[in-house]
Amino acid sequence: MSDQLVQILEGNTFVVSDDRGDIEASRTDPTGLFSFDTRFLSRWVLTVNGQRLTALSTDDLQYFQTRFFLVPGSGTVYVDSKLSVIRQRAVADGFHEELRVLNHESKPVDLTLRMEAGSDFADLFEVKDALKKKGSYHTAVADGNLVLSYRRDSYTRETWISSTTPAQLDEHGLTFAITVPPHGEWSTELEVVASAGAEDGSTSGPIGIRGDGHRHVRQDMARGLEKWLRRAPSVECDWEAVERIYRRCMTDLAALRFSTLTMPGRSLPAAGLPWFMTIFGRDSIFTSLQALPFTSELASTTLMALAERQGTRIDDFRDEDPGRILHEMRYGEMTAFEERPHSPYYGNADATALYVVLLDEYERWTGDTKLVRDLERAARAALNWIDEYADLQGNGYVSYQRRNAKTGLENQCWKDSWDSISYRNGDLPGFPRATCELQGYAYDAKVRGARLARHVWKDTALADRLEKEAADLKRRFNRDFWVEDGEYFAVAIDGDGRQVDSLTSNIGHLLWSGIVDKSKAKAIARHLLGPKLFSGWGVRTLAEGEARYNPIGYHVGTVWPFDNSFIAWGLRRYGFRDEAAAIMAGIMEAAEIFDGRLPEAFGGYQRSSTMYPVQYPTACSPQAWSTGAPLLLLRTGLGLEPQGDKLIVDPALPMRMGNLELLDLPGRWKHIDAFGRGRVDTDRFTLR
Amino acid sequence: MAPPPASPKPGADPISKFFASLAAPGQIATFAGESATLRFDVTSGSKMQHWYLTINNGSVSITRDNSPADAIVQLERPYLEDIVTGRLNAQAAMLRQVLTVDGSMAALMMFQRCLPGPRGSTGRVAPISSQTVMAQRRPM
Numbered sequence: 001m002s003d004q005l006v007q008i009l010e011g012n013t014f015v016v017s018d019d020r021g022d023i024e025a026s027r028t029d030p031t032g033l034f035s036f037d038t039r040f041l042s043r044w045v046l047t048v049n050g051q052r053l054t055a056l057s058t059d060d061l062q063y064f065q066t067r068f069f070l071v072p073g074s075g076t077v078y079v080d081s082k083l084s085v086i087r088q089r090a091v092a093d094g095f096h097e098e099l100r101v102l103n104h105e106s107k108p109v110d111l112t113l114r115m116e117a118g119s120d121f122a123d124l125f126e127v128k129d130a131l132k133k134k135g136s137y138h139t140a141v142a143d144g145n146l147v148l149s150y151r152r153d154s155y156t157r158e159t160w161i162s163s164t165t166p167a168q169l170d171e172h173g174l175t176f177a178i179t180v181p182p183h184g185e186w187s188t189e190l191e192v193v194a195s196a197g198a199e200d201g202s203t204s205g206p207i208g209i210r211g212d213g214h215r216h217v218r219q220d221m222a223r224g225l226e227k228w229l230r231r232a233p234s235v236e237c238d239w240e241a242v243e244r245i246y247r248r249c250m251t252d253l254a255a256l257r258f259s260t261l262t263m264p265g266r267s268l269p270a271a272g273l274p275w276f277m278t279i280f281g282r283d284s285i286f287t288s289l290q291a292l293p294f295t296s297e298l299a300s301t302t303l304m305a306l307a308e309r310q311g312t313r314i315d316d317f318r319d320e321d322p323g324r325i326l327h328e329m330r331y332g333e334m335t336a337f338e339e340r341p342h343s344p345y346y347g348n349a350d351a352t353a354l355y356v357v358l359l360d361e362y363e364r365w366t367g368d369t370k371l372v373r374d375l376e377r378a379a380r381a382a383l384n385w386i387d388e389y390a391d392l393q394g395n396g397y398v399s400y401q402r403r404n405a406k407t408g409l410e411n412q413c414w415k416d417s418w419d420s421i422s423y424r425n426g427d428l429p430g431f432p433r434a435t436c437e438l439q440g441y442a443y444d445a446k447v448r449g450a451r452l453a454r455h456v457w458k459d460t461a462l463a464d465r466l467e468k469e470a471a472d473l474k475r476r477f478n479r480d481f482w483v484e485d486g487e488y489f490a491v492a493i494d495g496d497g498r499q500v501d502s503l504t505s506n507i508g509h510l511l512w513s514g515i516v517d518k519s520k521a522k523a524i525a526r527h528l529l530g531p532k533l534f535s536g537w538g539v540r541t542l543a544e545g546e547a548r549y550n551p552i553g554y555h556v557g558t559v560w561p562f563d564n565s566f567i568a569w570g571l572r573r574y575g576f577r578d579e580a581a582a583i584m585a586g587i588m589e590a591a592e593i594f595d596g597r598l599p600e601a602f603g604g605y606q607r608s609s610t611m612y613p614v615q616y617p618t619a620c621s622p623q624a625w626s627t628g629a630p631l632l633l634l635r636t637g638l639g640l641e642p643q644g645d646k647l648i649v650d651p652a653l654p655m656r657m658g659n660l661e662l663l664d665l666p667g668r669w670k671h672i673d674a675f676g677r678g679r680v681d682t683d684r685f686t687l688r
Numbered sequence: 689m690a691p692p693p694a695s696p697k698p699g700a701d702p703i704s705k706f707f708a709s710l711a712a713p714g715q716i717a718t719f720a721g722e723s724a725t726l727r728f729d730v731t732s733g734s735k736m737q738h739w740y741l742t743i744n745n746g747s748v749s750i751t752r753d754n755s756p757a758d759a760i761v762q763l764e765r766p767y768l769e770d771i772v773t774g775r776l777n778a779q780a781a782m783l784r785q786v787l788t789v790d791g792s793m794a795a796l797m798m799f800q801r802c803l804p805g806p807r808g809s810t811g812r813v814a815p816i817s818s819q820t821v822m823a824q825r826r827p828m
Contacts, residue, residue, distance in 0.1 A: 154785045196785065207783060262794040308797045313805035318777075321811060336783030343779040389811070403813045418825065428825060430818040495815045 012036055012258065012270070012277035012331075013091050013194065013206070019055040021068040021087040021097075022046060027120065030127055033095060033159075034274070035194040035206040037332035039127065040094065040159045043118035044192075046087070048072045048101070048111055053085055062225065063255040065090040083109070083180075093205060094159070094192040101187070103180035113176040115190070121150035121157050123332035124275065125340055135333075139171040146174065149197060155336055156197035157206070164189040207331050228254045232294055233665050235634070238658025238678075241592040245630050248596030252622040253291060257298075260305050268301040269628075272600070272620040279344070281306055281325045281351030282414060283624050285358050290565060290628030292365050293635045293665055299362045300371055306355060307378035311346050311385075316403035319347035319412075323385030325355045327409070340407055347409040349390060349400035352382045353441035360448035363456070364642040367668030372456045383449050383466070386442050392432040396476060397493060398442050399432035413438060414563075415506075415541065419548060420555035421492055424502050426547030429494035436489050437506045439477050440513030446470035447514065478517045487523040489516075503532060503543035505563050511570025521574040528567060529579045529685055536607025536686050537586040538564040544604075551604035558601040558616050561587050562625035565632035572636045577652035582685035584633045585654035589686070591630055598626040607686065638662060638676045645669055651676025703730070703765070706772035707739055707750045710802055722746065724795035727757035732765040743798055759791035761799070774804040 013035040017023045025031045025042035033041035046053060053070040060066050067088045071081035084102040089095055103109050120133070135152025146169045149158040165188040167174040180186045194206040228250070235246040257267035258277060269291070270276060271283035284306070288299035311324035318341040319327075330342035341347075356379050363372050372379075392399040402408035411420055413435045421435060422428050446466040454463035481489040483499060489507050490499035507524050510516050516524060527533055532543035538559040542549050550557045564587050571580035590613045591598050600623040603614035638660065639650030645668050653660055657678035664671045728739040740751045763771075767786045770776035778800045781787040789796050 155783070156785060260793075262792075262797055308794065310801075312801045313774075313803070314809045314811040315805035316809040316811070316813075317806060320805065331783055333783075336780055338777060338780050343777050343783070401813060401815070403809075403811070405813075427818060428821045430821055431816045494818065496818075 013093060013095075014274045014277065015041075015089065015091055015095055016274060017044070019058050019068070020046070020053050020070055021066075021089060022052075025120070027122065027127075030275070032119075032122075033192060033194065034124065035094065037124045037278070037330050037335070038157055038194075038206065039122045039124075040119055040157065040194040040206070041117065041192060042120040042122070043116055045116040046070075046085070046099075047114045047116075048083065048085065050112070050114070056084075063251070083111075094194040097190040097192070099188050099190060100185055101178070101180055102185050103182060106182045108179050108181050108184075110177075110179050113178060114173060115175075116173040117146060117148065117159075117161055118172065119148045119150070119159050121148075121333070123334045124330070125332060125334045131334075134337075141169040141171070144169070146171075151197075152333065152337070155333060157333075158195045158197040160191075160193040160195055162191050164191075225251070225254050234663045236659075236661040236663070238660075239656055241596075242588065242634075242657065242660065245588065245591045245596040246634070249627050249630050250294070252597060252627045253287075253295075253298075253624075256287075256622065256624050256627065260308075262308055263301060263305060266301040266304075267298065268305055269298050269624045271625075272623040275620055276623075278331075279305060279309075279326065279329045281327050282348055282354065285325075285351055285354045286562060286566075287624040287628045289354075289358055289361060290562075290625065290632040292361060293640055293662075293667075294631055296362060296366045296368075296666065299358060300366075300368070303355070303359055303362065303371065303375055303378075306351075307375050309344055310378050310381060315346075317341050318343070318345050319403055319408050321346070321385060321389040323352065323381035323383075324389065325351040325382060327351065327412075341404055345408070347400075347402055347404070347412050349398055349412040349435075349438050350414065350441050352385045352390070353398070353438070353445035355379070355382045356445035356449050356452075357441065360452055363452065365667045367645070369456050372452055376457050379449065379452065380462075383445060386445065387469075390438075390442075393434065393495065393497075395434075395493075395497065396473065397434040397480075398438040399434040400438075401431035401433070415555035417554045419553075420541075421500060422502055422542075422546070422548045422556075423500050424546055429492060429498075429500045430496070432495055433492050433500070434494075435492040435506065436477075436481050437509040437513070439473065439481070440510045440515040443470050443473050443477070443515040444513040446473065474515050474517070477515055478520060482520065487520075488527050489524070502546045502548075503527060505533065505539045505541050505560075505567065508539060508563070508567030508570050511574050512566045513570075514573060516574070518574070521576075525571060525574065525576045525579050528571070529582060534582075534685065535559055535586075535604050537590050537602070537613050538583060539567050540604040541601075549604075552614070552616060554601070554616070557604040559590075559604050559613070560601045560626075561590070561598040561629035562600075562623075565629040565636070568633055568636045572639060572652070577639075578680050578682070579685070580636055581652050581654045581680035582682040584637045585656065585682040586686050587629060587633060588654075597622055598629055599623070600626055634660075634662060638674050640665070640674060642667065647672050647674070649674045649676070652680055653678040654680055654682040656682075702769050702773050703739075707741065710741070710748045711750045722798060724759070724792065724798055725755065725757045726795050726799055727760045728768065729760060729762045730765050730768055731762070737765075741799065748802075757791065759789055759793070759795035761787060761789055761796065763787040771803060774806045777806075778803055 015033050016031045023031050023044040032039040051072050054073050056069040058068050070085040082105045086100040088098045138149045140147045146161040167176050178186050196207050232250050256269050258270035259267050268284050269287040271280040284302045288302045291298050306325050309326050311320040324346045326344040326346050327348040329344040334340040335342045390398040400412035447470045450463040450466035453459045483490050483501050490501050491504045491506050492500035508528050528539050532545050533539050542556040548556045564583050568580040568583040599615045601616040637653045641648040653676050655678045660676045662674045723744050726741045730737045742749045771778050
């Protein structure tokens with residue numbers, strides 16, 4: 001098929017079509033019009049006099065709008081067409097498509113235009129796993145609309161298709177018998193509405209919610225994007241790639257904004273386009289942390305939205321416990337019929353501690369103590385979860401083991417693929433598993449929770465207790481996880497209390513959390529920038545030399561930009577300025593090669609052997625926390641650290657950056673400018 | 689459309705029991721600082737009953753009077769019985785359209801936070817050994 005295009009609107013409605021604007025999805029092919037995790041159009045094919053069209057060019061006008069320039073014919077031979085067709089599509093609750101036919105001849109021309117339309121109403125999970133539908137399909141022509149519908153019990157999803165110029169409608173599409181005047185033009189506007197099949201197909205939205213109006217307005221989207229970019233701090237840098245990367249990141253972050261049904265008008269970062277346009281606890285929190293110096297709205301919305309859906313009961317199917325922060329929320333048919341647990345699913349062991357970390361970091365930047373007070377209940381419940389529900393082995397460590405063995409997640413840490421956690425010899429540990437970074441997050445949550453308890457909630461007893469627990473956790477952790485013969489921390493403790501002893505990037509997150517004893521930090525930094533972990537572009541997920549190491553293995557050898565941005569933050573925290581600058585240099589240079597848009601992961605090959613970073617094949621781009629990585633690296637490079645009402649600037653930048661300026665950084669200091677000059681020679685790390 | 693689930697034996701009214709338990713002092717710790725009123729329109733054959741659940745700055749009261757609501761929740765009685773006894777997930781019920789909401793979704797979210805989990809959920813599961821994991825997984 002032709003090249004795929006993705007177009008998106010804020011929220012979770014998106015279209016994936018070929019470069020002609022056509023959609024011809026098979027059961028497992030991820031093209032179509034999707035909204036709320038359901039495919040509302042799987043067929044949308046335009047013909048002129050029975051002929052398919054050929055794309056001359058395609059313009060991505062905005063992330064929610066695309067224009068296709070087409071001519072009739074197959075495109076296999078040179079076409080000197082007397083006709084042009086322009087399709088301009090914008091995504092809303094469904095999409096809006098303007099169709100124009102231009103006659104370049106000096107006589108009128110009679111044409112038959114046909115738009116084939118159909119839908120399989122597949123759930124995203126069904127597209128992924130090639131599953132069969134259980135309901136029935138209906139098609140009706142009523143009042144100038146072609147209505148495609150799907151029903152299973154009371155569950156109804158409909159696609160309403162209409163045209164502003166009269167069309168002949170049948171069950172498979174729309175036909176226009178038209179005459180285009182000499183050197184003239186004919187046009188129509190097609191409206192495709194995704195609906196949950198209320199009496200009035202246009203008002204209930206794609207999942208049947210009335211009230212709180214979540215209808216999107218295209219003009220507002222364009223204005224919203226401009227405003228978003230205008231309000232963001234500006235970046236100036238002698239290495240001009242940095243300005244381009246920054247602009248790309250802020251634009252992609254705008255496209256990744258997602259409004260929940262409970263908070264229309266506010267946005268949080270969804271995890272990735274297009275398949276992960278939903279709330280993910282972990283991804284939304286990490287991205288909010290990365291973006292905090294540039295925008296705090298993502299963080300505050302994330303904190304509120306996750307609190308609303310915080311676990312309150314024991315539910316084994318959803319891996320839910322009281323206080324647990326959700327993992328993933330979905331709205332499709334399989335979730336509706338409880339064939340999948342995503343309503344929401346809670347199977348992660350990190351987002352709950354990270355929730356408290358984000359709340360504290362948010363307050364340090366913004367001074368918004370009101371939100372910290374409003375979310376006191378949620379934060380206390382999260383802190384309580386760490387001790388009451390996460391210590392599955394009774395050994396004082398956060399562990400995970402899914403209770404939903406059928407559709408739950410096996411690895412409930414950010415490295416969530418099946419083989420991500422292994423011993424040096426490649427064996428996989430049993431369950432429960434206590435991965436090391438979870439202990440770091442828990443430690444940080446206690447330290448930061450104590451600060452909030454002392455200064456905002458005015459609960460000294462809680463603050464004292466949390467500080468004591470944190471100190472105790474740190475002491476035990478440095479004893480139990482330390483791999484003596486390797487001088488690093490084990491990636492996990494298994495169900496028997498044994499160290500899972502492979503060397504991984506997880507040790508970098510430990511620096512970020514502050515759980516590492518000062519005396520051990522130097523060895524950790526040496527490993528992170530050493531030849532087994534550092535590729536020259538960044539830190540590999542798993543060290544070269546470990547049995548499962550594979551430079552293009554998802555979590556077993558690739559380099560993740562997001563991972564590296566937090567590792568750089570951790571290195572700065574322990575005073576390893578040059579090492580942090582080296583990671584900044586590697587990842588920013590990779591970002592330059594990827595035209596500002598970092599992939600989720602790239603190959604862990606030694607930099608000197610490939611010259612270019614090798615992209616890991618993934619359907620999801622941009623990915624939120626990859627988008628956030630350069631933002632966090634700008635922060636760590638300049639050494640930005642809120643301290644009371646001041647912002648400390650302490651740059652340690654790679655030499656090639658030259659001068660770097662971040663202007664109008666918002667925060668409790670109102671607005672501040674930060675300057676730095678690149679003085680660190682990072683070549684000794686990156687060009688090894 | 690599938691028939692709604694069968695009602696339990698007469699005499700037991702899980703809905704009244706559930707609402708009463710919500711209003712009992714000390715029951716709800718999940719609503720600190722939040723306020724909302726939900727109206728439940730519960731149909732049973734041709735009859736319709738209303739409940740008003742008011743969350744006022746963390747305290748819960750239940751009435752059956754007419755008062756303005758932030759969200760109106762409509763559903764058939766057997767489904768609500770299933771929801772308040774943990775047999776049916778409220779969010780899934782909404783997506784299945786056996787429960788419809790008019791108004792504030794945030795209010796519905798507050799209601800969901802006080803629902804029980806599924807029966808039989810224990811929060812525990814037997815550990816799995818490394819040998820078992822390796823046996824289930826292909827070797828490298």
